[in-house]
Structure formats: structure tokens, C-alpha cells
């Protein structure tokens with residue numbers, strides 16, 4: 347029988363590292379947080395090869411005295427709390443005393459530090475948990491941590507690392523979160539921690555090139571513009587509200603700025619980036635009726651609370667917290683955003699598919715939602731000229747009115763639509779459904795679902811004979827993404843090229859759209875690419891090739907198809923109905939919804955007691 351034994355410190359550290367140090371970005375997060383906790387004004391991050399080779403964080407904070415250097419690498423050693431009571435009044439980002447021990451266990455670390463009041467500093471190394479000697483160091487005041495060859499002694503974990511570009515993307519995201527949390531704020535914040543009244547000067551460099559240089563004087567909105575592009579920053583509305591001891595400030599985006607994932611909903615609680623399901627739900631609830639199902643609002647929210655109102659000790663990387671009064675905060679977030687959107691009077695500009703009723707309940711109803719249900723969220727249809735005069739359907743022969751005496755070739759009679767009464771009688775209802783008279787009965791078609799299916803089939807068929815034909819863009823269109831999103835998108839460059847989407851790296855999170863599938867020329871190619879990008883970055887695991895292509899084809903079809911809410915001309919209606927027979931399975935859209943319902947003639951007659 348095996349005996350129980352205490353694990354050696356090294357193994358303990360590696361287990362802890364498994365929790366907090368997943369990839370280079372986790373190291374960067376921990377080092378940045380330590381620098382912030384040290385009261386730094388300026389922090390520089392230098393990365394080589396996506397952090398796999400080198401991560402260096404230099405700050406000008408309080409430093410560590412020479413005698414404490416070995417303790418910095420000891421597990422559960424911290425200067426940030428002394429008793430269990432302190433756990434409920436945490437005002438620092440760190441407190442577990444585990445990060446440096448974990449990093450030191452799985453990399454080659456050099457820690458150099460000099461408190462400003464000391465004449466000399468000192469340094470120490472920790473290679474795979476082996477501490478070196480404390481030696482003098484003659485550097486400027488503050489702390490400098492260098493982490494080389496992450497996971498060099500744990501080959502299995504090293505194998506999990508992705509390409510340097512992808513790892514750099516994750517680092518960039520970590521940096522972005524911290525930069526947002528520590529931007530100069532123009533909001534008045536009662537009782538908010540002073541570190542956010544002035545910003546932190548933050549620099550990120552990768553392979554000796556500056557990725558971001560964010561001066562302390564740069565206000566939050568300017569930082570958002572630098573980090574996410576003017577597309578986002580120009581569509582933001584400031585919010586500010588108080589409720590009891592809680593203050594909510596930040597920016598919310600116009601619904602037009604929607605995304606396919608919730609990753610652009612940034613939430614900071616007392617200067618710490620967190621994920622929170624309840625508050626995420628509050629944001630979505632506030633936008634209810636303004637966004638399609640599956641689309642997410644963009645928001646930058648800063649919640650400031652007394653530290654005893656929030657428990658940060660529930661998650662090893664502190665990405666989740668527990669609120670003492672979660673329903674109250676849900677209400678604060680929901681009502682503040684809803685109110686703000688209402689004052690913007692977005693109704694006139696919005697276009698919403700009529701399949702989603704503004705009062706329809708999506709998810710758990712919030713206690714206050716009912717009071718807004720009577721709000722005037724009625725939505726105006728888009729102007730008729732919005733998509734130009736072009737016919738929306740790639741019809742080989744746009745139907746024209748026959749001249750008297752001229753013989754026009756008629757499309758072959760469709761099995762479902764016998765040409766008994768040409769031209770087929772079609773009417774459009776609610777700008778969303780086409781009602782067609784057929785031999786069997788009355789066919790009600792969902793215009794979006796059918797068009798989507800037809801496009802999907804067309805794309806699929808053309809793909810079988812090689813890459814899709816592309817339409818080059820004379821002037822490539824820049825698409826602003828975060829560096830992480832750009833990296834993850836560029837990984838799929840070849841697959842996208844086969845689908846007709848040509849992209850190129852423009853650097854700094856921008857990719858250039860150089861061509862788009864000729865088949866889908868109807869809607870803005872950027873919009874299609876955006877949807878594709880949202881899809882790619884929302885997946886944790888890279889999908890198989892087959893799944894990827896299927897997903898992207900259906901996504902492109904969905905985004906190019908005519909929408910519910912679009913008024914069609916009689917010619918467009920005819921073209922759409924006539925293309926029904928071109929697709930193999932026109933009964934369902936690629937998502938499995940039916941494209942048409944038949945009310946049989948017999949059934950009508952039966953109901954009216956004619957038979």
C-alpha cells in the first residue's frame with residue numbers, strides 16, 4: 347500500500363501554477379498587477395516571441411527590500427494582507443502570494459528591485475523553483491522582473507502554447523484590460539480609489555516594436571479609441587449613476603456597434619477586470635429589443651463599491667467575484683443603461699427583424715424589466731434605397747416585363763409552383779413573409795430563411811469546384827480589431843481565402859480586407875467579415891476544417907441574405923420564389939428553421955366547410 351506524504355514545495359508550486367499560469371498572458375497579468383499594487387506611475391512591458399521567450403515588466407513602484415527578495419518567490423508569501431479579516435477588505439489586485447512562486451516554478455525568472463529610499467538595489471533568480479543568491483543590483487528605483495523560457499521544465503504544458511502571434515494576442519487583451527482599468531477618468535467618482543483619478547503610463551512592446559504607448563494623461567475615451575479603433579469610440583454614450591454605496595460609470599455603445607460575442611463587454615469592479623453572469627445579463631436585458639438574438643452590446647463599465655461589498659477570493663485568477671447584493675447591482679446596471687439608451691432616442695434609426703418582438707422574453711426576466719415593456723421601441727423600416735437599386739438576388743435573368751408580341755423565355759415550371767396562373771401571385775406580408783398561391787395550397791415563405799438557404803447551397807456548390815470567385819476591393823478596407831482578434835483571424839487566412847475573403851495583416855490590430863466573394867456582393871463586405879471574425883474568436887478550440895467551412899458558409903449566407911423587415915419589389919419576390927428549386931433542400935434554412943409552411947387548399951376548403 348502506498349503511504350501518504352507531504353508534497354515537496356516544487357510540486358506544490360507546479361500545481362498552483364497549473365491554476366494561475368496557463369499561458370504567457372497569465373504571467374503578464376500577474377506581473378502587471380504586482381506593479382500596480384506597488385503604486386507605480388509607469389509600467390513598461392517588453393515581450394519577445396509572444397512571451398514564450400521573454401516577458402519583462404519594469405515599474406517605478408515601491409520596490410522590494412533586499413532581505414525580502416527570497417520571500418517574494420515563497421508560496422503564500424505576500425505583503426498585502428496579514429490576517430483572515432483583511433480578506434474582506436481587499437484593496438489590492440493581489441493577495442494570494444502565489445503568483446511569483448508559481449511563475450518561478452515553471453520558468454527562469456530574474457527579479458531586480460530597489461525601493462526609492464535605498465541607495466542600492468538587489469537581485470535574485472529563480473529557475474524552475476531553484477532560488478539563486480541575493481546579489482547587489484545597481485538599477486533605478488522600482489522593480490524589474492524578467493521571465494524567460496516559460497514552461498521550459500514542463501514540456502507538456504509548453505506543447506499547449508499556440509503561435510507567438512496568438513499568444514501575443516492574449517497578452518494584448520490582458521494589457522488592454524489593465525489599461526482600461528487604469529486610464530485617467532473624467533468621471534467624478536465619489537469615494538473611488540484615487541489611482542484611477544490619474545492614469546498609469548503603460549507601454550507594450552513586442553519583438554522590439556511598440557504595440558501601445560498610453561501616456562498617463564490620456565483619458566479613458568481616448569484609450570478606447572487607441573485600443574479598439576474610432577469605429578467603437580465614436581459610438582459610445584457616457585453613463586454615470588449612484589445607488590447606495592455603489593457608483594457605476596463608463597461607456598455603452600450604440601446598438602449599431604453590436605458584436606457576435608460578449609467579449610467586448612468589459613466590466614471592472616474596484617479597478618479589477620471581472621466576468622459576471624448577472625451583470626452581463628443586466629447589460630443584455632437593457633439592450634433587449636435593440637439587438638437581434640445572439641448579438642451582444644459593447645460596453646465599458648466601471649463599478650466602484652466599498653471593498654466589504656464584494657468577495658474577490660472566489661477564483662484563483664480572481665476573474666470572478668461574489669457580490670453581497672447582486673440583485674441591487676443588476677438593477678443599477680440595467681436601469682442606468684436602459685435609461686441612457688432611451689434618452690438617445692434610438693428608435694428612428696433602428697432596424698429590427700420583425701421576428702423578434704421587443705417585448706418577447708429572452709432569458710430570465712429582470713424584476714424591473716416589466717416597467718419598460720410599454721416603452722416606444724417601435725422600429726422604423728429601413729429606407730427603401732438603403733441597398734441601392736440593384737436586385738438582391740443573383741438571378742441569371744432578372745425578370746423583365748415582356749414587350750407586347752415579344753416571346754420571353756419563361757423559367758421552367760417549378761414542381762411546387764405550377765404555372766397555372768402565370769405570373770405567380772405573390773404578396774409580401776409584414777415585410778418578412780411571402781404568401782404564394784400554388785396548386786397544393788397557400789405557401790407562406792420566410793423570405794430571410796429561404797434566401798439564406800439558397801445562398802448557402804450556391805456557396806456550397808461553387809466551393810466544390812474550388813475557391814469562390816472573388817471581387818477584389820480597389821481600395822482595401824481596414825477592419826479595426828483588437829490585436830488578439832486580429833491574430834486569431836489571421837490564423838484562418840487560408841480558409842477565408844478559399845471562401846473568397848482576402849485578408850492581410852496591417853499591424854496594430856488592423857486587418858485589411860482585400861477581396862470578397864463575388865456571390866455575396868449585395869451587402870457590405872466588412873459586415874460579412876465582421877460576422878466571420880466574431881465567429882472565429884468566439885470559439886475556444888479551433889474547429890475541424892469541415893465544421894469551420896460549414897459554419898462560415900452559413901454565416902456568410904445569413905449575413906448576405908435579404909432580411910426580415912426589408913420591403914421587396916414584385917420582381918425581387920418573383921426572383922426569390924423562382925430560385926426555390928435551385929437549392930437541394932429549401933425546406934429549412936441552414937440553422938434548421940423551416941423556410942416555408944403550406945396551408946393546403948384542401949384544408950382551407952375543409953375549414954370553410956366547402957367540402
Ligand code: ADP
Nearest residue numbers: 380384418424425440441442443444445446489
Ligand atoms: P501577491 O501579489 O498576491 O502578494 P505575488 O507572488 O504576486 O503575490 O508577489 C509576492 C510579493 O512580492 C508581493 O506581495 C509584493 O510584496 C512583492 N512584489 C511582487 N512584485 C512586486 C513589484 N513589482 N513591486 C513591489 N513588490 C512586489
Ligand code: MG
Nearest residue numbers: 376380440445
Ligand atoms: Mg501578485
